[in-house]
Amino acid sequence: MAEEVILLDVLLSMFGARVRIALAEKEVKYENKEQNLSDKSPLLLEMNPIHKKIPVLIHNGKPVCESLIIVEYIDNVWQRKAPLLPTDPYQRSQARFWADFVDKKLYVAGNKVLTITTKGEEQETAKKEFLDTLKMLEAELGDKPYFGGESFGFVDIALVGFYSWFHAYETFGNFSVEAECPKLIAWAKRCMEKESVSKSLPDQKTVYEYVVQVRKKFGIE
Amino acid sequence: MAEEVILLDVLLSMFGARVRIALAEKEVKYENKEQNLSDKSPLLLEMNPIHKKIPVLIHNGKPVCESLIIVEYIDNVWQRKAPLLPTDPYQRSQARFWADFVDKKLYVAGNKVLTITTKGEEQETAKKEFLDTLKMLEAELGDKPYFGGESFGFVDIALVGFYSWFHAYETFGNFSVEAECPKLIAWAKRCMEKESVSKSLPDQKTVYEYVVQVRKKFGIE
Numbered sequence: 001m002a003e004e005v006i007l008l009d010v011l012l013s014m015f016g017a018r019v020r021i022a023l024a025e026k027e028v029k030y031e032n033k034e035q036n037l038s039d040k041s042p043l044l045l046e047m048n049p050i051h052k053k054i055p056v057l058i059h060n061g062k063p064v065c066e067s068l069i070i071v072e073y074i075d076n077v078w079q080r081k082a083p084l085l086p087t088d089p090y091q092r093s094q095a096r097f098w099a100d101f102v103d104k105k106l107y108v109a110g111n112k113v114l115t116i117t118t119k120g121e122e123q124e125t126a127k128k129e130f131l132d133t134l135k136m137l138e139a140e141l142g143d144k145p146y147f148g149g150e151s152f153g154f155v156d157i158a159l160v161g162f163y164s165w166f167h168a169y170e171t172f173g174n175f176s177v178e179a180e181c182p183k184l185i186a187w188a189k190r191c192m193e194k195e196s197v198s199k200s201l202p203d204q205k206t207v208y209e210y211v212v213q214v215r216k217k218f219g220i221e
Numbered sequence: 222m223a224e225e226v227i228l229l230d231v232l233l234s235m236f237g238a239r240v241r242i243a244l245a246e247k248e249v250k251y252e253n254k255e256q257n258l259s260d261k262s263p264l265l266l267e268m269n270p271i272h273k274k275i276p277v278l279i280h281n282g283k284p285v286c287e288s289l290i291i292v293e294y295i296d297n298v299w300q301r302k303a304p305l306l307p308t309d310p311y312q313r314s315q316a317r318f319w320a321d322f323v324d325k326k327l328y329v330a331g332n333k334v335l336t337i338t339t340k341g342e343e344q345e346t347a348k349k350e351f352l353d354t355l356k357m358l359e360a361e362l363g364d365k366p367y368f369g370g371e372s373f374g375f376v377d378i379a380l381v382g383f384y385s386w387f388h389a390y391e392t393f394g395n396f397s398v399e400a401e402c403p404k405l406i407a408w409a410k411r412c413m414e415k416e417s418v419s420k421s422l423p424d425q426k427t428v429y430e431y432v433v434q435v436r437k438k439f440g441i442e
Contacts, residue, residue, distance in 0.1 A: 050322065050357060064314045066321055076310035089297035093285045100287060101271065136271060 005030035008044050008056040010037060012202050012210055014107075014161030015067040016055040021157050022071045024196035026078040068099050071157055084154045095148060098140055099158035105133045106162060113173040114211055117220050127173045131180050138184040145190060152194060156187075160197055163188040167204035168211040226251035229265050229277040231258060233423050233431055235328075235382030236288040237276040242378050243292045245417035247299040289320050292378055305375045316369060319361055320379035326354045327383060334394040335432055338441050348394045352401050359405040366411060373415060377408075381418055384409040388425035389432040 007023070009016040009032050023030055035044055035054050047056045047063040057064045057073065064073045075084040086092050112126040137159065141147055147155035166177050166188075178185045191197045228244070230237040230253050244251055256265055256275050268277045268284040278285045278294065285294045296305040307313050333347040358380065362368055368376035387398050387409075399406045412418045436442075 059311075062311060064311070065318060069314050069317045069321065072317070073310055073314040076313065089294055090280075090283060090285070092297065093290050093294040096290045096293070097286060100290065 003028075004058075004060050006058040007032050008035050008041075008047060008054050008058070009033065010035055010054050012164075012207055013054060014165060017161030017164070017200050017202075018067045018157050019055045019057060019070050019074070020200035021160070021196050022074045022084060024200055025082040025084065025152070025157075026074060027081055028074070028078055068096075068103065068158060071154065075154075082152075084157065086148055086153070091148070095154040098137070098147060098155045102137070102155075102158045102162070106130075106137070106159070109133045110162065110165065110169055113169050115215075115218075115220065116172050123174065127175050130169065130173060131175060131177075134177065134181050134184060138181045141183060141187055143183075146187070152191065156191055160188060160191045161201060163192070164201045164204055164207050165211075168208045171208060172211070172215075224249075225279075225281050227279040228253050229256050229262075229268060229275050229279070230254065231256055231275050233385075233428055234275060235386065238382030238385070238421050238423075239288045239378050240276045240278060240291050240295070241421035242381070242417050243295045243305060245421055246303040246305065246373070246378075247295060248302055249295070249299055289317075289324065289379060292375065296375070303373075305378065307369055307374070312369070316375040319358070319368060319376045323358070323376075323379045323383070327351075327358070327380070330354045331383065331386065331390055334390050336436075336439075336441065337393055344395065348396050351390065351394060352396060352398075355398065355402050355405060359402045362404060362408055364404075367408070373412065377412055381409060381412045382422060384413070385422045385425055385428050386432075389429045392429060393432070393436075 005023070005028055007016075007019055007030050009020070011034060020032075033041075033043070035041060037054070040052060044054065044056065045052060047058055048054075048065045051065060053065070055065075055067055055070060057070045059073075059077070064070050071084060085095055109126070109130040109132075113130050116123050116126055144150075146152050147159070170176060192201075226244070226249055228237075228240055228251050230241070232255060241253075254262075254264070256262060258275070261273060265275065265277065266273060268279055269275075269286045272286060274286070276286075276288055276291060278291045280294075280298070285291050292305060306316055330347070330351040330353075334351050337344050337347055365371075367373050368380070391397060413422075
C-alpha cells in the first residue's frame with residue numbers, strides 16, 4: 001500500500017524531534033511541513049483542533065497528536081524495524097513512566113530556567129529544580145548505555161531532544177550539566193552517534209540564539 | 222502463580238478510581254491500602270519516591286505509578302478479560318489522546334472551579350473553561366454509548382471518576398452539567414450501571430463535603 005506520511009513540525013521543538021527520530025529509526029519516508037506557530041496554518045488547525053500544537057503526524061490523511069502518543073503509534077504501525085517500547089508489560093510501564101516524567105518535570109523545570117529574569121534566589125531555585133530533575137534521570141539511567149538497557153528506545157527518544165537546548169539552559173541558569181551529570185552527557189553523546197538522532201536535532205547554538213530572541217521579544221533583560 | 226496485588230489508594234481520588242475500575246473489569250482480587258496524604262506512609266514513599274502520589278499498584282512487589290500507565294499495565298497483564306484499549310493502532314492512539322486530554326485539561330479546569338474565591342468574572346471564566354472542556358468530550362462521545370464505541374474502555378475509565386465530583390463542581394461553579402451536556406450525563410449514568418464503576422466510585426455528597434472541608438482549611442470563604 002502506498003503510504004502518505006506527513007509531519008507538521010517545528011525544527012527547534014524537542015517534541016517534534018521525538019517524532020523525527022522515531023520515523024528515522026523505523027526508516028519511514030515522510031514529508032516534513034515546518035509550521036509557523038505565530039501564524040498557525042489552516043492544516044494545523046484542522047488536524048489538531050483541540051491543542052493546536054505541533055507535532056502532528058498525518059498518516060494516510062488521519063492525524064495523531066501529542067508527541068509520546070505519536071511515537072507509540074509509530075512503534076505500533078511499523079513494528080518490523082527497531083522496536084521502541086519493550087514487550088514486557090512491566091518494562092513497558094516503566095518506559096512510559098520515565099517518558100511521562102520528562103514531560104511533567106523536565107520540560108517545566110527547563111522553561112523556568114529559560115525565563116529567569118533576575119540573578120540570585122530565582123536563578124538558584126530554577127537551577128536546583130532543573131538539575132535535581134536531570135539527576136533523577138541520571139540515576140534511572142545508571143550504568144546502562146540507554147534507558148531501556150542495551151538498545152536505544154522510548155525513553156531515549158523522549159529525552160534526547162532536550163540535549164539541543166542544553167547550551168541555552170546552561171547559559172541562562174549558569175551551570176554545567178556535564179559537571180553535575182557526567183553520565184547523562186555521555187549518554188547524550190552516545191545517542192548523537194546514531195544518525196537517526198544527529199540528523200533530527202538542531203544544533204545547540206541555533207536553539208540558544210532562538211531563546212535569546214524570544215527573551216528579547218518578551219522584554220526579559 | 223499466586224499473585225500479590227496491592228493498591229495504594231485514596232477513596233475520593235478520581236485517579237485511584239481508574240485503577241479500581243480497571244481491576245474490577247478484569248476481576249483481579251487485590252488488597253486496597255487507603256493512604257493518608259497529609260502523613261505519607263513509608264510504603265508510599267518507598268514505592269513512589271519520584272512523585273509520592275497515589276495510586277500505586279504493587280504487583281508481586283513491583284510498583285507501577287501514574288493512573289493511566291497503571292490502567293495500560295493492567296490491560297497488558299490481564300489480557301483475557303475485558304480488553305480496555307482497542308487493538309487497532311489508530312484507535313489506540315485516539316483513546317490515549319482523549320485520556321491524556323482529561324488529565325491535561327479537565328482536571329486543571331475542575332480545580333479552578335473548586336477553588337473559586339469570588340463570584341463574578343473569576344467564576345465565569347472558570348465555569349466557561351470547565352464546561353468548554355466537557356463539551357469537547359461530549360462532542361468526541363457523539364452518539365456512541367461509550368467513548369470507544371459499543372464497549373466500555375480506556376477513555377471511559379479515564380473520565381468516569383470525575384462524575385463523583387460533579388455535584389461539587391456544579392455547586393461551586395453555579396451551573397448544571399446536565400443542562401449543558403445532557404449526553405455526557407446519560408453516558409455517566411450508563412457507566413454507573415456497571416458494577417465495576419458504581420462499586421468503585423464514592424458518592425457525590427461525600428466528595429462535596431470533602432471539598433467544603435478543604436476550602437475551609439485553606440480559608441476560602
